Amino acid sequence: MKVIIVGAGVAGPILAMLLQHKGFSPVIYEAAPSIPSGGGGVQLSPQTFKVLNIVGLAERAIAAGQAQETLEFRSEPSGRVLFSWDIPALIRAETGWPVCHIRRITYVRLLVDAVRERGIEVQFGKKVVRVEQEGEKVRVEFEDGTEDEGDLLVGCDGMSSDVRELVFPPGKEHYTGIIVIGGIARRHPSAVPPTVLQVFGDAAHFLSAPFSPTEIGFQCALPEPRVSSDRWRSIPPTTTQGQAMLMALPQARWGGGPSRMIGEATSAYRHAVSLREPLDTWHEGRVVLVGDSAHPATPHLGQGGNQAAEDAYHLVRLLCRPGHIPLSPPELAAALAEYTAVRVPHAKDVVASSIAEGRVRVLAGPEKCKKRDEALGKSLAEGRWRDVVRRMRGPFEGESEI
Ligand SMILES: Cc1cc2nc3c(=O)[nH]c(=O)nc-3n(C[C@H](O)[C@H](O)[C@H](O)COP(=O)(O)OP(=O)(O)OC[C@H]3O[C@@H](n4cnc5c(N)ncnc54)[C@H](O)[C@@H]3O)c2cc1C
Structure with missing residues (x-):
């Protein structure tokens, strides 16, 4: 069965490897001319490693990033440490897998390299602009006028998904009122264990x-x-605009790490956090959505890429479930409906939690902040x-079903 995957971000390459592992023939088309280099880092949690381990890639991904050992919360207004505990180490002990941080571009490059090593075709500069379903086939047309045809099309094309726009109710995109300004700085050698601060x-x-022994x-x-x-x-940060953006941050005047990191940034980015309504149905005929295309979350929970890995696992598991093989039209429809049913409640919960987390982070006013800080210290303890x-346990306990 030929599966056309749209998007070589995080979801697309993972899905391609899982599909090939189960005997499908995937091909990936990516709109960008090469791996998009914007952004900073992403958090990889145990779900991702469980899924990557199915195709022998977990240890390679862990080695390319930094496994964390400690989580520390501080209050800037009071200067107090609210919480400092080796939660990442506890998560590793409970799930068998670490919580890592990695440059997004390093992670995507690792995934795309692994896809190519397995002989899966990835074509860059191929923006999907049209999708048509006819009989038992689905056809895509690219901006450059070329076309391809497959048995199934998976939109892994992120938050502003064209596949969603072309096939599903597009849903309104809205700005959340929060901006994220980030970057990467040199990591100073220190005795402190790898810590999420x-x-x-x-x-x-x-x-x-x-992200590594040398970068934070x-x-x-x-x-x-x-x-x-x-x-x-x-x-x-070497540009006037970059310097002005970083130095205008209130955090650039915070001691205990933030001011130094911001002052020593070697790269920086700006991201206006937007959302799109999550969909209730992720499939339509021979087209299905995976990752941010179906359920974009805000970046405050660090779960976008991890949820995409969970989606990919469940989609492949259900496509090759014994009752669904050989994937005649009714069996395919049943597999995709089950995939939606399994994933929608979970994805909605993650989206809602990511929004709530963002609100906590930008809470304003001394009284509200005081209450929040007290609650934060307590709730974790x-x-x-x-x-x-x-949340990080999924998508399976024990042995993988695929
Ligand atoms: C450039 C970039 C930087 C990011 N930086 C961060 C970060 O620093 N921190 C963080 O937490 N999250 C970041 N994210 C978001 C995070 O990577 C995603 O939430 C998560 O990985 C979900 O993965 P996904 O595969 O569903 O979507 P994405 O990773 O967004 O991948 C979607 C891919 O589809 C491609 N695409 C879009 N439209 C088409 C089309 N019509 N035809 C073909 N291909 C198409 C896009 O170019 C993109 O490569 C970033 C996303 C991008 C695109």
Whole structure:
């Protein structure tokens, strides 16, 4: 069965490898001329490693990033450490897999390289502009006038998915009122174990996590009422605009790490956090959605790529489930309906949690911040981290079904 995958971000390459592993023939088409280089880092949690392990790629991904050991929360207004605990190490002990941070471009490159090593075709500069379904085939047309035809089409084309726009109700895109300005800085050698640091301020939040022994990524969240179309837009700190953007951040004056990292940034980006309504149905005939195309979340939970890996696992599991083989039209429809049913509630929960997390990070006013800081310290100490572990356990316990 030939499967056309649209998008070589995170979901597309993972899905391609799983499909090939189960005997399907995937091909990937990506709109960008090469791997898009914007953005900073992504968090990879145990779900991703469980899925990558099916195709022998988990250890390689772990080695390309930085496994974290500690999580520390601080309050900027009070200067207090709210919480410092080896939660990432506990997550590893409970699930068998670490929580890592990695440059997004390093991760996507690793996935695309692995896809190519397995002989799967990836074509760049191929923007899908038309989708047609006829009989038992689905045809795509690209911006350059070329076409291809397959038995199934999977839209892995991210938040502004054209496949969604062409086949499904597009859903309104809206700006959340939060911007994220981030970057990468040199990591100073220190005795501190790899730590995810979060500093909560008044209408400002700072997060940092090392990506490697030599690099650390940081991300500042701020409320910003003006609507902007910036999406992971690179703004080099060597430019006047980049310097002005970084130095205007309130976090650039915060001690204990943030000011140094921001001052020493070697790359920087700006991202206006937008959302699109998640869909209730992710399939239509021979077209199905995976990852951000179906359920974009805000980046505040660090779950976009991890949820995409879970989607890919469940889609392949259900496509090759014994009752669904040989995937005649009714069997295919049943497999895709089950995929939607399994994933929609979970994805909605993650989207809602990511929105709530963003609100907490940009909360304004001394009284509200004081209450928030007290609650944060308590909630983690009282076991909220168990909810985090629960979310990171999926998409299967024990042996993989594929
Ligand atoms: C440039 C970029 C930088 C990012 N940086 C960060 C970051 O720093 N931190 C973070 O948490 N998240 C970041 N994200 C988002 C995060 O990677 C995603 O939430 C997550 O990985 C979900 O993966 P996905 O494969 O569903 O979508 P994505 O990773 O967004 O991949 C979608 C891919 O589809 C391609 N595409 C779009 N339209 C078409 C079309 N018509 N035809 C063919 N291909 C198409 C896109 O070019 C893109 O490569 C970034 C996304 C992008 C695109």
